[in-house]
Amino acid sequence: MARITAATREKVRKQLLETAAEHFAERGLAGAQVDGIAVAAGFAKGTVYNYFASKEALFAEVITEGCRAAVQRYAASRHEGSVRECLRALAAADVAVMSEQESFMKVVVREAMSFDPRTYPLIVEHLGPYLEQVQQILTRGVAAGDVRDDRPVSQLTLAFVGVLALLYVQHWGSGGAWPALDEVPDLAVTLFLDGAAARGRPRSMGKKTP
Amino acid sequence: MARITAATREKVRKQLLETAAEHFAERGLAGAQVDGIAVAAGFAKGTVYNYFASKEALFAEVITEGCRAAVQRYAASRHEGSVRECLRALAAADVAVMSEQESFMKVVVREAMSFDPRTYPLIVEHLGPYLEQVQQILTRGVAAGDVRDDRPVSQLTLAFVGVLALLYVQHWGSGGAWPALDEVPDLAVTLFLDGAAARGRPRSMGKKTP
Amino acid sequence: MARITAATREKVRKQLLETAAEHFAERGLAGAQVDGIAVAAGFAKGTVYNYFASKEALFAEVITEGCRAAVQRYAASRHEGSVRECLRALAAADVAVMSEQESFMKVVVREAMSFDPRTYPLIVEHLGPYLEQVQQILTRGVAAGDVRDDRPVSQLTLAFVGVLALLYVQHWGSGGAWPALDEVPDLAVTLFLDGAAARGRPRSMGKKTP
Amino acid sequence: MARITAATREKVRKQLLETAAEHFAERGLAGAQVDGIAVAAGFAKGTVYNYFASKEALFAEVITEGCRAAVQRYAASRHEGSVRECLRALAAADVAVMSEQESFMKVVVREAMSFDPRTYPLIVEHLGPYLEQVQQILTRGVAAGDVRDDRPVSQLTLAFVGVLALLYVQHWGSGGAWPALDEVPDLAVTLFLDGAAARGRPRSMGKKTP
DNA sequence: CATGAATGAGAATTCATTCAT
DNA sequence: AATGAATGAATTCTCATTCAT
Numbered sequence: 043m044a045r046i047t048a049a050t051r052e053k054v055r056k057q058l059l060e061t062a063a064e065h066f067a068e069r070g071l072a073g074a075q076v077d078g079i080a081v082a083a084g085f086a087k088g089t090v091y092n093y094f095a096s097k098e099a100l101f102a103e104v105i106t107e108g109c110r111a112a113v114q115r116y117a118a119s120r121h122e123g124s125v126r127e128c129l130r131a132l133a134a135a136d137v138a139v140m141s142e143q144e145s146f147m148k149v150v151v152r153e154a155m156s157f158d159p160r161t162y163p164l165i166v167e168h169l170g171p172y173l174e175q176v177q178q179i180l181t182r183g184v185a186a187g188d189v190r191d192d193r194p195v196s197q198l199t200l201a202f203v204g205v206l207a208l209l210y211v212q213h214w215g216s217g218g219a220w221p222a223l224d225e226v227p228d229l230a231v232t233l234f235l236d237g238a239a240a241r242g243r244p245r246s247m248g249k250k251t252p
Numbered sequence: 253m254a255r256i257t258a259a260t261r262e263k264v265r266k267q268l269l270e271t272a273a274e275h276f277a278e279r280g281l282a283g284a285q286v287d288g289i290a291v292a293a294g295f296a297k298g299t300v301y302n303y304f305a306s307k308e309a310l311f312a313e314v315i316t317e318g319c320r321a322a323v324q325r326y327a328a329s330r331h332e333g334s335v336r337e338c339l340r341a342l343a344a345a346d347v348a349v350m351s352e353q354e355s356f357m358k359v360v361v362r363e364a365m366s367f368d369p370r371t372y373p374l375i376v377e378h379l380g381p382y383l384e385q386v387q388q389i390l391t392r393g394v395a396a397g398d399v400r401d402d403r404p405v406s407q408l409t410l411a412f413v414g415v416l417a418l419l420y421v422q423h424w425g426s427g428g429a430w431p432a433l434d435e436v437p438d439l440a441v442t443l444f445l446d447g448a449a450a451r452g453r454p455r456s457m458g459k460k461t462p
Numbered sequence: 463m464a465r466i467t468a469a470t471r472e473k474v475r476k477q478l479l480e481t482a483a484e485h486f487a488e489r490g491l492a493g494a495q496v497d498g499i500a501v502a503a504g505f506a507k508g509t510v511y512n513y514f515a516s517k518e519a520l521f522a523e524v525i526t527e528g529c530r531a532a533v534q535r536y537a538a539s540r541h542e543g544s545v546r547e548c549l550r551a552l553a554a555a556d557v558a559v560m561s562e563q564e565s566f567m568k569v570v571v572r573e574a575m576s577f578d579p580r581t582y583p584l585i586v587e588h589l590g591p592y593l594e595q596v597q598q599i600l601t602r603g604v605a606a607g608d609v610r611d612d613r614p615v616s617q618l619t620l621a622f623v624g625v626l627a628l629l630y631v632q633h634w635g636s637g638g639a640w641p642a643l644d645e646v647p648d649l650a651v652t653l654f655l656d657g658a659a660a661r662g663r664p665r666s667m668g669k670k671t672p
Numbered sequence: 673m674a675r676i677t678a679a680t681r682e683k684v685r686k687q688l689l690e691t692a693a694e695h696f697a698e699r700g701l702a703g704a705q706v707d708g709i710a711v712a713a714g715f716a717k718g719t720v721y722n723y724f725a726s727k728e729a730l731f732a733e734v735i736t737e738g739c740r741a742a743v744q745r746y747a748a749s750r751h752e753g754s755v756r757e758c759l760r761a762l763a764a765a766d767v768a769v770m771s772e773q774e775s776f777m778k779v780v781v782r783e784a785m786s787f788d789p790r791t792y793p794l795i796v797e798h799l800g801p802y803l804e805q806v807q808q809i810l811t812r813g814v815a816a817g818d819v820r821d822d823r824p825v826s827q828l829t830l831a832f833v834g835v836l837a838l839l840y841v842q843h844w845g846s847g848g849a850w851p852a853l854d855e856v857p858d859l860a861v862t863l864f865l866d867g868a869a870a871r872g873r874p875r876s877m878g879k880k881t882p
Numbered sequence: 883c884a885t886g887a888a889t890g891a892g893a894a895t896t897c898a899t900t901c902a903t
Numbered sequence: 904a905a906t907g908a909a910t911g912a913a914t915t916c917t918c919a920t921t922c923a924t
Contacts, residue, residue: 045885045924054887070366072283076915086889091916155365155421156280162425180448190450197430198448200422208414211365215372220407237447238390238408240400256904264904286898296906298901307898465903465906474908490786492703496894506910511895575785575841576700582845600868610870617850618868620842628834631785635792640827657867658810658828660820676883684883706919716885718922727919889921896914903906 055093058083060145063104067148071101071161102164105153108146109168112139116172125183126231132175133206133227140210141223148214151207169203176202189235205234265303268293270355273314277358281311281371312374315363318356319378322349326382335393336441342385343416343437350420351433358424361417379413386412399445415444475513478503480565483524487568491521491581522584525573528566529588532559536592545603546651552595553626553647560630561643568634571627589623596622609655625654685723688713690775693734697778701731701791732794735783738776739798742769746802755813756861762805763836763857770840771853778844781837799833806832819865835864 061083065074076097080087094100119135121128140147150168153161177199183189189198209226221229271293275284286307290297304310329345331338350357360378363371387409393399399408419436431439481503485494496517500507514520539555541548560567570588573581597619603609609618629646641649691713695704706727710717724730749765751758770777780798783791807829813819819828839856851859 046887051887069368070280070282072280073368075913087915088889088917089887092887097915152365154425155362157424158279187450189448193448200430201418201443201448204418204422205415208411208418212410212414214367215364233411233447235447235449237443237445238399238403238411239445240397261904285896297898298906299904301899302904466908471908489788490700490702492700495892507894508896508910509908512908517894572785574845575782577844578699607870609868613868620850621838621863621868624838624842625835628831628838632830632834634787635784640830653831653867655867655869657863657865658819658823658831659865660817681883705917717919718885719883721920722883885922885924887921887923889919891917891919893917894915896912898910898912900908900910901906902908 054085054089058085058090058093058100059104059107062100063108063143063145063149066101066104067145067152070152070156071098071158076100098160101161104146104149105161105164106168108143108150109165111143112136112147113168113171115139116175121175121179125179125186125188126235128179128182129176129202129234130227130231132179133230136206137223137226140226147210151210154207173199173203202230202234206230209233264295264299268295268300268303268310269314269317272310273318273353273355273359276311276314277355277362280362280366281308281368286310308370311371314356314359315371315374315378318353318360319375321353322346322357323378323381325349326385331389335389335396335398336445338389338392339386339412339444340437340441342389343440346416347433347436357420361420364417383409383413412440412444416440419443474505474509478505478510478513478520479524479527482520483528483563483565483569486521486524487565487572490572490576491518491578496520518580521581524566524569525581525584526588528563528570529585531563532556532567533588533591535559536595541599545599545606545608546655548599548602549596549622549654550647550651552599553650556626557643557646567630571630574627593619593623622650622654626650629653684715684719688715688720688723688730689734689737692730693738693773693775693779696731696734697775697782700782700786701728701788706730728790731791734776734779735791735794735798738773738780739795741773742766742777743798743801745769746805751809755809755816755818756865758809758812759806759832759864760857760861762809763860766836767853767856777840781840784837803829803833832860832864836860839863 058079062074062079065079065082068074074097076090077087079100080090090100094103115135115138116132119131123131150165154165154169156162177195180189180195180198180202184191184195189195206226209221209230213221213223213226268289272284272289275289275292278284284307286300287297289310290300300310304313325345325348326342329341333341360375364375364379366372387405390399390405390408390412394401394405399405416436419431419440423431423433423436478499482494482499485499485502488494494517496510497507499520500510510520514523535555535558536552539551541551543551570585574585574589576582597615600609600615600618600622604611604615609615626646629641629650633641633643633646688709692704692709695709695712698704704727706720707717709730710720720730724733745765745768746762749761753761780795784795784799786792807825810819810825810828810832814821814825819825836856839851839860843851843853843856
């Protein structure tokens, strides 16, 4: 079975990565099994090792690959309009990536919480470009007076990304019940920008006045 | 012979649980090793099995134990005053628990993201009382007109808990740089209730008007 | 099965080493199997790893252990009398070691011919003390006029050790037929000192004269 | 299609054998890898199987091939003159073979020490003609009174061949330092015929008498 | 013929669990 | 109760061999 085209080889690689992502998302690095991934992908164990040096190398490539597509999407999302519009567009791009590569995102989100020194740097590295875009948007928002200026933009950036991740987690945790993926962009923006306090009221620190 | 007192037994048990929490927090259920936990706790492998039926049972007890203290704290936090005050008090109680049992919380947060059918139910079960308290506070807030009523309270509840977890994750991920633990209660409440939009302005959907 | 005495532990270790030596002697490092060694020694696979870090570590210890006993024997052999007597005594000591730990010696001899950079240095290191003794004897022999002085002593040393190894190899290769182990000391000394030329005759380069 | 000439086929075959010899010499049968051999020879793994039925068959052919050239050389070496001259000529022929096919010889010598029932017979078979020639020479020597007659000729034969092998091993083991290949024929003959005792002296068993 | 992807039997190694001491 | 040696099922990884291209 030699002499396959580069395209075929790439297809097998994708297939393995895809399946690996599902397994890592479900069970983590330590919990997933190479054999299980291989069989689920329709190959024999050995084939995995023809494409990836080790289980850990495969894991690293899942992270890398999962981030690559995401970053591309983000770069393509529109940068114009109000802060609200821009954030919504970015969130929408993010959700679009999610729909296509849910497993990859799950792995990323899951590992982002493990702080494992072997995987955390990978994630930070690949998340960088995304964070930068958010930060640019928010910086413009502060300048325009649309975003509160009593917090460093870097912190607001982390908050927005975090809110997004949070909604995904709740989506997964509820078995998709709430929030649905298409609600996520609006929810993220509202939650982030407006908060939960009642609209049109002063955000009072104390009792309601009569 | 060699009958140890109940107090001694309890001390050993605590020690094992504490160490186990650290290891599970660091590496997850599958990644942690019984031997590693035992040795780090200052005992031999076999001793773990004198106190816990299996690695998974130990894990379950870590979760249970980690939640028990938390729930007690929550119950003790004050229920009076404005929504803002109540949420802040609850968050403060939560942070106090965190300071005392960081590892247990890490395990809970980490596993909450894994949705493993063996551990997820445990977490949901133990988180229940906490969620209920948040929900009561928010329900009162809606009634009082302090909390927006265009979203189900259950969703807002999840959002608040999520924001709190989010801040912890960022605390851990930044190596404690930001946010510091004592900032967390205020941050959580502000982020949740007020959002990031500039204060005193209409939360307009469109362009700024001249 | 804990709390065994140090003596028991040492006994198990010896048993494993002994069996490992047999397997390595028979099949080499690459050809031997940990499982085979363990079972032949009467233990389960895992037990080997309780005593040795890896197959290669086990191999290295076989070499080390095999040389240790040999060196002790050599040190105890007598140093007095003629060169011939001394060499014979040393060879006899060597043969005695052989009888007791044939497998260890086989491994050493076998690996000495493989020049593997991972094992060769081990052998050279452990053979060192032996070579030194031979060299001392031969140096005295040269001084006494009993050993030819037209060759560096270091070369003669290697030659003697080599002749001994050679006889072992032929012993093994012939299935013990020739030479028998108890012939080896005399054979080695005669072959080394006297050579195969007829005694009492000139070592003529040409035809016999009438 | 793609029918290659017999000459090309033979060239590829030689190339594979040569490379295989190097690998087997370095790592033994079990330690060498088909893929490593193929790639080192400039071919793909599969090609090896177009020329040899299996790794073991390849090994057998290396032995066979290594011996074939040697035997041819021996047959061509001169049979006349004194025992000393004849042995020297034979040793010189052997060294000539060594220079040309060092790896093949290494494999033969290395495997000769392993007594593996799968390879040992091969070696004995191919060494046979060589041993026979040595034996003829020594038999003539005994008859002529040049070789000691107190040992069976068969044993002396093994001793001579062994001494030669021994010198090779020391040549390889010293990284070529000593002995150099061109010293080997003389060394082998001297060591074998004359031994290490001082010349012109009685090979006394005891102390020198005044 | 040459290739090298796919295969899967097999070997090394890990580790949760048991249990004699 | 504490221990840690023994165990062997489970897992990772290797590599000889096959065979479609």
